Amino acid sequence: MAADVDAEVLAELAEAEAAEAEAEAEAARARATAARLRGSAPATETLEPAEDIEDCELEDEDEDEAVELDPRSWWARIGAVTVAVIAVVIVAIGSLAATGLMLVAHQKVAAHQAHQNELIDAARTGVTALLSIDYNRAKDDVQHVIDLSTGTFKADFSRGAEDFVQTAQNAKAVTVGSIKSAALENETADGGLVLLAASSTVTNSSGAHQDPRAWRMSVTVARDGDKYKMSNVEFVP
Template sequence: MSPSERTSPGSDGDAVTSPDATTPEDVLSLAEEAEAEAAEADAVAAAARARARALRLRREAKAAEAAAVAVPEPTLVDDDVPTDEPVATEPGATEPVPTDDVLAGGATEDPEPTPDDGVVPDDESGLAAPGARLRVAIGAVAIVLTVGFVAASGFMLWHHRQVVAEQQRSAEFVAAARQGVVTLMSLDFTRAEEDVQRILDNTTGDFRKEFAGQAENFTEVAQQSKVVTEATVNAIAVRSMTADAANVLVAVTTRVSNAAANEQPPRSWRLSVDVARDGGQIKLAKVEFVP
């Protein structure tokens, strides 16, 4: 008799077999089949989880190999640590396959740090931070050297301009002193008035006032003595100077001739001459004979 059949008394008292009868043995058999199906479903779910985990590990390995950077495995800090034990599910139910965003055991991957997070990723050797500090130090040294070079260049340019300006002033004072001494010590009786006027035009200050007071007598003496004097500057140098004045040493030789004697021996003189700016011209301001 099959498990699904049962006996029931007939109208005549004989036993009659019923196909819908259920016995304890049948119930036990059905329970065992249900348990077997549940165990099979658990095995299928565990296999799916294992396949998903293997797939994720392969992808992570490929990504790490391509980037040549070892990413430390995230550590789970949740109190409920997932286990690999199969979870019982109802017969016929299927467990969803974990995606790449879900780690084994249900933990999600931490997002990679970005510059906005304030985290600077270090390379595997841990030299990223020292390298950054080295670059900063090199940049600072370069800036200091650049500033120093610019400052040195500026100072050299300023000094060069100062030297050039002083040389120009010195040349102006030397030229003015040379011309003033030659004009003062050169005289021709045939044009005495013109020579005296040139002397007045090339002098300034107290020296001009003193010479102007004696100009008329000086002209008469030159005309009466019929003197011709020629002056030649042999050496000249600036002893001191400012922006508008200078003291100049001059070595000069004069040759004198008159009606009484054709030509006298040359005479040498050393002069200390002060020159000063008068308007747009540099003129004699003082003349002294020095031994």
């Protein structure tokens, strides 16, 4: 009787082990099928084993770290800074260019003004010398007028210089001239025309003292070497 019971138990145990083995084999086939499907098709909303879920979470964390450490993000920041620096440089260059243009324009205006002043000063100096003759130094004064002249006026004045000196010495005259105003009528690179308002006073050996006499003159100024000098003088009514 006992032997029959032992045989039945052994038979049932064998069946149970066979069923368990079959179940394990079926589970293995299911896992293999699922793995094959995951590798060849898009992910679907299926439940995954706990180990797979943990693996996915670890992969996600690794991807986040990779994104944070991605060198391309640093290059993007460097690129933005470079663009900002280039913009500042462009603005600075533009400002310097504008400043340079302003300086050039200012230099041109200053040079033009200096040229005009040089023409006016040449006319003022020449006419003042022409109207200021002292008989005590008549020769020197007449020579000074010649030195401040050029062209036709210099030639004409030089021819009458001796008579001019003799007349001043005989009358013991002293004339003093002054310029009231002067303006540039027109100009060229080598000269210009200057209008002047002047006055002069005359004293002589007899003690006479004349009231100031007014003069209006049109003086042509021309370049002579590195200076401007009187080339023609006309008295304007």
